[in-house]
Amino acid sequence: xxxxxxxxxxxxxxxxxxxxxxxxxxxxxxxxxxxxxxxxxxxxxxxxxxxxxxxxxxxxxxxxxxxxxxxxxxxxxxxxxxxxxxxxxxxxxxxxxxxxxxxxxxxxxxxxxxxxxxxxxxxxxxxxxxxxxxxxxxxxxxxxxxxxxxxxxxxxxxxxxxxxxxxxxxxxxxxxxxxxxxxxxxxxxxxxxxxxxxxxxxxxxxxxxxxxxxxxxxxxxxxxxxxxxxxxx
Numbered sequence: 749x750x751x752x753x754x755x756x757x758x759x760x761x762x763x764x765x766x767x768x769x770x771x772x773x774x775x776x777x778x779x780x781x782x783x784x785x786x787x788x789x790x791x792x793x794x795x796x797x798x799x800x801x802x803x804x805x806x807x808x809x810x811x812x813x814x815x816x817x818x819x820x821x822x823x824x825x826x827x828x829x830x831x832x833x834x835x836x837x838x839x840x841x842x843x844x845x846x847x848x849x850x851x852x853x854x855x856x857x858x859x860x861x862x863x864x865x866x867x868x869x870x871x872x873x874x875x876x877x878x879x880x881x882x883x884x885x886x887x888x889x890x891x892x893x894x895x896x897x898x899x900x901x902x903x904x905x906x907x908x909x910x911x912x913x914x915x916x917x918x919x920x921x922x923x924x925x926x927x928x929x930x931x932x933x934x935x936x937x938x939x940x941x942x943x944x945x946x947x948x949x950x951x952x953x954x955x956x957x958x959x960x961x962x963x964x965x966x967x968x969x970x971x972x973x974x975x976x977x978x979x980x981x
Contacts, residue, residue: 760788809963810894810956814887817932818953822883829876836869892951894960896967899939899949913949915964915971917941923961929953937961 755768762776772779779785841861890903900912918941925935935957939949954960 758792760785760792807895808893809896809967810892810960812954812956813891814952815932815934815955816884816887817934818929819880819884819887820928820932822880826876826880830873833869833873833876836872837866841865887952890952892954894963894967896970899964911945913939913941913943913946915967916975917943918964918968918971921961921964921968923957925957937964939964 756765757768759773761778764775893900898912902910920940922938934953937951
């Protein structure tokens with residue numbers, strides 16, 4: 749007995765269901781191996797793929813990284829340290845010590861103090877810049893993604909880790925914004941959950957924090973309704 753392939757497809761001309769191996773549509777009579785048919789089929793495949801991508805993206809409620817504006821306090825501290833380093837390099841402390849404090853430093857002593865002063869200034873400045881760059885890299889390696897079912901985040905520079913929290917485990921959420929956060933349009937959203945690994949989860953300094961807050965609140969209530977979960981205070 750010969751097996752018959754019953755796979756089907758839609759005709760690109762009349763949209764009727766025909767066999768996948770058909771060369772000519774039995775409904776509209778159009779040939780399916782012509783250039784026009786191939787062009788229509790390619791357009792149908794592209795539209796179908798685009799529709800699937802839109803459906804996938806529609807399932808993501810929020811996807812973003814922490815904003816570098818959240819490092820404003822750290823940047824201010826680094827700026828203060830850089831100013832101090834600049835003063836160490838530029839100010840002749842050995843000369844001031846001689847003039848103001850009346851210290852009688854020899855030429856060798858003054859030279860040694862000046863050399864160590866400049867080394868300390870350069871070292872302090874480089875250290876401040878390196879710490880700031882490390883914090884910025886660590887912050888930008890964090891990625892948050894929120895869907896209707898779960899919250900997922902990845903982080904780490906050398907040791908990349910990915911974790912998630914089911915949406916029905918969210919018990920409460922809060923949004924915090926300092927004065928600088930309001931100026932830069934960012935904020936922090938804090939979740940209280942029943943997850944043992946992450947009883948308190950924080951979205952650090954993200955943009956559109958109000959939209960994130962509303963999306964999680966709505967999604968968590970919907971998840972509680974679907975799973976029948978009741979959170980007791």
